[in-house]
Amino acid sequence: MSRPISIVTGAGRGIGRGIAIELAKLGHAVVINYAGNFAAADECLKLVREAGGEGITIRADVASAEDRARLVTDTLTAFGRIDLLVNNAGVAPNVRADILDAGEESFDRLININLKGPYFLTQAVANQMIEQVKSGATPFGLPQIVTITSISAYTASVNRGDYCVAKAGLAMMTSLFAARLAEFGIKVFEVRPGVIATDMTEGVKEKYDKLIAEGAWPIRRWGLPEDIGRAVAAIARNDFPFSTGEVFNIDGGFHLRTL
Numbered sequence: 001m002s003r004p005i006s007i008v009t010g011a012g013r014g015i016g017r018g019i020a021i022e023l024a025k026l027g028h029a030v031v032i033n034y035a036g037n038f039a040a041a042d043e044c045l046k047l048v049r050e051a052g053g054e055g056i057t058i059r060a061d062v063a064s065a066e067d068r069a070r071l072v073t074d075t076l077t078a079f080g081r082i083d084l085l086v087n088n089a090g091v092a093p094n095v096r097a098d099i100l101d102a103g104e105e106s107f108d109r110l111i112n113i114n115l116k117g118p119y120f121l122t123q124a125v126a127n128q129m130i131e132q133v134k135s136g137a138t139p140f141g142l143p144q145i146v147t148i149t150s151i152s153a154y155t156a157s158v159n160r161g162d163y164c165v166a167k168a169g170l171a172m173m174t175s176l177f178a179a180r181l182a183e184f185g186i187k188v189f190e191v192r193p194g195v196i197a198t199d200m201t202e203g204v205k206e207k208y209d210k211l212i213a214e215g216a217w218p219i220r221r222w223g224l225p226e227d228i229g230r231a232v233a234a235i236a237r238n239d240f241p242f243s244t245g246e247v248f249n250i251d252g253g254f255h256l257r258t259l
């Protein structure tokens, strides 16, 4: 395949779709992974093609070991290589509950989808990438891995502790794989979004509209999937050749401490 090959998990809608479109603008072939919403994934594929890319859709639950293995093998069957993995798929808690009450069921679901899934998908893809590097199958440069975390990696929201713990874990996952894969030239990055307008935040739109108006972060607007997509595209273009394990805050300046 004479294009870079990317897997974007959870690419049917929201941030993942924004990433897929920006990668398509760079000419990538994008594997559009989704959990169940085929119509959204198919629409994303159409947009990817319109943007100059190519792609396929693959339904796979990142929380399932079997599905993760199939995602990798189906990608290799279709394109023969993986140049970029973007761990984006993630869910919010079904119900926001105080950490003094929240149950194990919500915790297990969140950790399985948001942390264990990307952790072992990264492991599987990293081993594939190492083989590619060893065999010289790197026509578009050395492979890279990007994980989409959240300001929740360091911001304590006591009504969704499971989500915060999962995102904090993903931040460490990035450090771990960056350290382990550097000897192979495989670079690993974290993109840390602030509040982004997607289905995930639709239910709390009014709350965030108010917070934005009050200046909860310096750049007073909602983040857009395209904002995250452009950050991932910069990494995909290899614009950071002497960096790995780096965190990119795409949050309107939320992380700044001001006095």
Ligand code: NAP
Residues within 6 Å of the ligand: 009, 010, 011, 012, 013, 014, 015, 016, 033, 034, 035, 036, 037, 038, 040, 041, 060, 061, 062, 063, 088, 089, 090, 091, 092, 113, 148, 149, 150, 151, 192, 193, 194, 195, 196, 197, 198, 199, 200, 201
């Ligand atoms: P979204 O609009 O709810 O879209 C989620 C996407 O992930 C969908 O494509 C969904 O597939 C897919 N997905 C869900 N569970 C999956 C699973 N088990 N296996 C595979 N795919 C799965 O969410 P979003 O706002 O774009 O969020 C994307 C990522 O950014 C998440 O990791 C989220 O935590 C993170 N994030 C979001 C915000 C925000 O403000 N929106 C801020 C910081 C970080 P289907 O379409 O098939 O359901």
